[in-house]
Amino acid sequence: MSLSVARPLVSVYSEKSEVVAGAALPLPFVFKAPIRPDLVNDVHVSMSKNARQPYCVSKEAGHQTSAESWGTGRAVARIPRVRGGGTHRSGQGAFGNMCRGGRMFAPTKPWRRWHRRVNLRQRRAAAAAAVAAAGVPALVQARGHIIEKVPEFPLVVADKVQEINKTKQAVIFLRRIKAWSDVLKVYKSQRLRAGKGKMRNRRRVQRRGPLIIYHKDQGLTRAFRNIPGVETLNVDKLNLLKLAPGGHVGRFIIWTQSAFERLDALFGSWKTPSKEKKNFNLPQPKMANTDLTKLLKSEEIRKVLRAPNKRVVRATRKLNPLTNSRAMLRLNPYAAVLKREAVLGQRRTRNARALALAEKRGIKLPEDDTAVKAEKLREKRTKAIKVAASKKPKKPVAKKTAPPPPKKKASKEKKPAAKK
């Protein structure tokens, strides 16, 4: 239910295309009907088949021979051949669609289904859609009409127009309301048809111009009928083939005032069904609120959506933790401790070995030798710790098993309690 219909006022233009003050009409509800180009196209396709004349080939075509196949054994193809002799035709192939002078494949029949019936409801909905589309200047321009200078859309003209009976006046009127450029376009588009239609009485083509919809014909049709492209239509007999030529919505329509006023009675509003069309109410739109941007930004919809996941997950390169220390620490922080122990242990054993060897061989190592220095440092430290421990008040000192991972610097810190 398009509850959000606002009915703006459409001003009426006199035949001299000045605004008639005070005569502003509210927009009929038809112009708010859902615009369904797909529906209009479907209905148009079916409707335009209804004016067709049947065509077919003659039913004896290709069979007016008494040809018979020669059979096998004569070194010729087995196609039926014309009997007799004494003429070119004898012995030629006949009857087949591949033969010269034979009948065509699937000869066209007059009982082909030429006409299509369209559901009444669909027809009416398509008409409503076409009228609604004609009220949107963007669509009319998209269809190709020249409507730049037209003062208002939909274009409603005073009823005086219905009394125009001279083509000259009609032209002046069209000029005044700036519809003439559309007619000029028609002039420019007049050309010969491409193809065989030329020799089939469809020689010239031109595009469509404005459509004038009236309520009472007091000379209007005769005045406008010689202007190329312009068509007239009675509002009681709206024709989809004229409202949406080619199946494309958005014809440039000029309404007369009384025709415009009839639209409400013809199509009704959603609340009130149509008076003229039995059992008809305007079709319900699929979306009541079509402003997609507004919908997407609305709080009600935003609240129900989950948060956008903008994190792009890229494939990580696998680094071998057994060789890459940072990868190892990421997985196992204790590895730093183990590594450190290994390094220190190695150093310690190396130093101890050097000292033991020196002692065994009876060599005195120089003062700046690493092993000697390390040993001296260790003795100094144990002494300092003993002193500090004795100075402290006797409290049970909790033995720390492992301190938090030490920084990997080349400092010569030793754990006095654990090793040895």
Added chain:
Amino acid sequence: MVAVTEKKASAEKKVVKGKEDSKKLPAVPESVLKHRKRRSALRARRVQVTIKRRSAAVKKRKEIFKRAEQYVKEYRIRERDEIRLVRQARNRGNYYVPGEAKLAFVIRIRGINQVSPKVRKVLQLFRLRQINNGVFVRLNKATINMLRIAEPYITWGYPNLKSVRELIYKRGFAKVKGQRMPIASNTIIEQKLGKSNIICVEDLIHEIFTVGEKFKYASNFLWPFKLNNPTGGWRKKTIHYVDGGDFGNREDKINELLRRMV
């Protein structure tokens, strides 16, 4: 469907709210204000979340450290225990029979073609679908019999700690949502195995090596290991290890093979 942008009809302009007093400054459209407010609320929430996440990560790291330390101790004790028991028994003139192995590492030696159906099924059940694929298997009567069925196609044995560690660290990939993902961080493990109280690689190694209660989940979490061909080559894939070949149970010697294959 053509959107009926109600142009000529009631076009709703963006309601211009904002500073009412401003006749000099341009009014800020409501949408911009709403956008700003939403963004600042989001930012505040995100900061909170990051703080929480970071503190949780720090706590977890401490926990992982403690566990790893405890495991190192545990492995050491285990190793020394075995040795101690052997020595003790020898001292008394007795014999110490160590427990039968609980964990096996099974490697598929042979390729895809011309495999008999029973063997094929057993290999599928072990997830050994490709040559040189390896999996950890818990040893019990059922699995030992399965291994016997597939014997000519596999070689297996009892991996030691170094083998287990090397396999998981170097060749360990996780099965995450049906995908084979490298174990680049402990979060992958925690998300999948957090329920089994396995939150880091060391937990995983421990569970596998000591065949704990959640061995099934730990081992299934690991994608079957894709190993190299052994440097130095095979002996003879077509006969049993015992006969000078390669297939079948080679008990401890699997470790030496794994050094060459991982």
